[in-house]
Amino acid sequence: MATLDDIAKLAGVSATTVSRVINNYGSLSEKTKTKVFEAMRELNYQPNSLARSLKGKKTQLIGVILPGVSNPFFGQMVQEIEDQLFKKGFRIILCNAGSDAEKERDYLRMLMANRVDGIIAGSHNLGIEEYQKVGLPIISFDRYLSDEIPIVSSDNYHGGQLAAQTLMRSGSKKLQIITGANRPNSPTNARLTGFKDELAKSDLDFDIMEISFSATPNIKGLKIKELLSKREVDGIFCTDDLTALLVMQQAKALGMRVPEDVKLVGYDGTNFVQSYHPELTTVMQPISDIVMVMIDLLLKRIDDHDCELEDNYVLPVKLITGETTV
Amino acid sequence: MATLDDIAKLAGVSATTVSRVINNYGSLSEKTKTKVFEAMRELNYQPNSLARSLKGKKTQLIGVILPGVSNPFFGQMVQEIEDQLFKKGFRIILCNAGSDAEKERDYLRMLMANRVDGIIAGSHNLGIEEYQKVGLPIISFDRYLSDEIPIVSSDNYHGGQLAAQTLMRSGSKKLQIITGANRPNSPTNARLTGFKDELAKSDLDFDIMEISFSATPNIKGLKIKELLSKREVDGIFCTDDLTALLVMQQAKALGMRVPEDVKLVGYDGTNFVQSYHPELTTVMQPISDIVMVMIDLLLKRIDDHDCELEDNYVLPVKLITGETTV
Structure with a gap:
């Protein structure tokens, strides 16, 4: 130096x-x-940035805590966060928390020690009381963390409705939702609620299959195989696209045709899925807009720790019609 | 605080x-x-970490410069880097450089200002002379940056040989390699060289198609469609798995069967592809081992800036046989 x-x-x-x-x-x-x-x-x-920051100025560092960038959804989200923050002069410290609450807790402490200016958090380890007392501006993606932390998410409820409508319109009679394990206070539960509420308007019945978010693809595949083998359902809504890809994989292995034998709707609609699996009908989250709102709110809180923000910011979803629901 | x-x-x-x-x-x-x-x-x-670092101690921050985590290969690599460094008490500052040399240059300056202890770099913007004078420990993944910076990579040459052997063994006669644009000094060129050298042992002919790494999937898809439509090749080696997925997609759209009409081998073998596209025959890079070596070398250089290291560290690849070459 x-x-x-x-x-x-x-x-x-x-x-x-x-x-x-x-x-x-x-x-x-x-x-x-x-x-x-x-x-x-x-x-x-x-x-020297460090010397400046010791004088009470900002470090221009933002902590980003998400489940993990090896998942294309969070990969795209982190790339957007990094790119948009870069243009505003900030760098990110990345934490892949996985389902490890202890790691998330350690990161919170370290981010405080590194004096980040703020945090974007969207991990799955709820109930971490430390978030209450971090004393830094925090914005959450799609997760309830504490009363003071605003949540930005896609319109999960409407997404669930869209999925149900699409499956019914394409003629499904015996419906199934495959979703991560139910968590209290998690906004993603609204995907299930929207789906349920829409079906309640009809006479159609449906089942819920819960598979933990942290289950490996092999474990998920086994459970899906078990479900499909019964040949009792003809319409499936997966609350994430990767699980929907596993449904296609298992259906093929069992000689079932999509959409003739079973219709399928996913959720997320990343660039990756749109490019490499354009056949999948899915509910698209507006990742770029979500990131823009999160950053906007975070920078407001960094400028003024006490500025008033809403509890929830909900962005519209969009149905992308592929070939799995025709 | x-x-x-x-x-x-x-x-x-x-x-x-x-x-x-x-x-x-x-x-x-x-x-x-x-x-x-x-x-x-x-x-x-x-x-306060900052105060400690001003006294000449370490910041425990490592800069990571890679093309972008929305690509599942780099997503998995960054997750490995973050996870392994976390266990050693370091955090990462992530930079997705894409094909933007200017952004990469800006990041290098900012990483110096944030006083990172070292850098792991594997972006595609070669010839950045700034790497020569950063004055920080740097380890490169799969790219030549300067004479003083060690390169860690998978055995690209042997990977190219394996791909050629596999296609020939499965009966391909008219072979094609689809690869990123040729770059001088890029170790990934060895995938092409290994492929060529192996074919030179036979009488078989082959063609090279170059598609820029930064081309969108749509553009890549168009070029692949053009190639397949001629129905002149019956064996294809793609030097990354995502391009191989596009070959499968276009072949399906044209009514061509894989492997009956055209055999296919990819390169990378991420967890993602192994889970969601187990049908693809591919050459697997040992991402976890590559990361382990990069971190080991980087920490050595952080402890002693002048320690002697090799120019190249090459890790073995493994053929994963799916259904696209049977």
Whole structure:
């Protein structure tokens, strides 16, 4: 790392002069300024962010706590978060919390020690009381963390309704929803509620299958195989696209045709799924808009810790019709 | 953020006493120490990392510069990096550089300003001269950055050989390799070289199709459709799995059967592809091992900036036989 002395030496001036240029202090000739700036560029010198932040300024660091970027949904979300924050001069410290509450707790402590300016959190480890007392601006994606932390999410309830409507319209009579384990206070439960409420308007019956979010694809595949083997359902709503891909995989292995034998609707509609599985009918979350709102709220809270925000910000979903519900 | 005064108040001691406990200075009773530690825990107090790092200590931050985590390969790699570094007490600052050399350059400057302890870099923007003068420990994944920066990669050459052997063994006569645009000094070129060298041992002919890494899936799909429509090739090696998924998609749309009409081998073998596309024959990179070696080397360089390291560290690949080459 270059020091003031290195720059002074290269520019052929004193360290005091370099310091004056950096702090824009005293009267200096344009020629001297140019020499110093050139030396700073040459040596890749950066005024020290850490020193600035100790003086009460910001670190320009944001902590991002999500289940894990190996999942294409969170991969796309983190890429959006990083990209949008970069344009505003912030960097992110990434934490993949998985289903590990202890790791999430450790990260909260470390993010405080690194003095991040704020946190975006959307992990699945609810009930972490530490969120209550972090004392930093936090915005949550799709999870209830505490009364003071605003939640940004897609319109999970309407998404559930859309899925039910789509399956009914395509002629399904025996419906099934496959969803992560039910959690109290989780906004994603609204996908189930919307689905239920819509079906309640008809005479159709349906079953609920819960598979833990943290189950491996192999375990999920086994449970789906068991379900499909009974040949009792002809319409399935999976509350995430990856589970829907497993349904297609298992249906194929069992010689069942999608959509002839069983219709299928997913949820998420990432760029990845739209590019590599355009055949899947799915409810698309507006990831880019969700991120834009989260960042907007977070920067407001960073500017003013006490600014008034809503409890919930809900963004519209969109049905993408593929070939699995025709 | 809790201050010394907050802790002093809660513990019922003076701020000076708190400071003494934290800095382990002067004689203090066990009872006093316990009270102070309990108050620190209660208030989630962390001795300030920034202040420590200004005294020349480490920030425990590592910069990670990769093309983008929305790609499942880099998603899995970043999750591994974060997870393994977390266990060693480090956090990561994530930069998705995409194909944006300017962004990568900006990040390098910002990472220096944030005083990261080191950098793991594997972006596709070669020839960035700034890497030469960063003055921080850097380890590269699969890319040549400068003479002083060690490269860790999978055995790209042997992977190319394996792909050629597999296609020939399954009876392909007219072969094709689809690969990212050729870049000088890029170790991934070895996938092409290995493929070529293996075919040179036979009488078989083959063609090379180059598609830029940054082309969208739609653009890639169009080029693949054009290729397949000619019905001239019966064996394809894609140097990444996502392109192989597009070949399967386009073949299906054209009514061509895989593997009957055209055999297919991919490269990468992420957990994602193994779970959601087990039908794809592919060359698996040992992501977890690659990450382990990168971190091991980086921590060595952080401890001793001048320690001697090799130029290249090559890890073995493994053929995963699916149903696309039977």
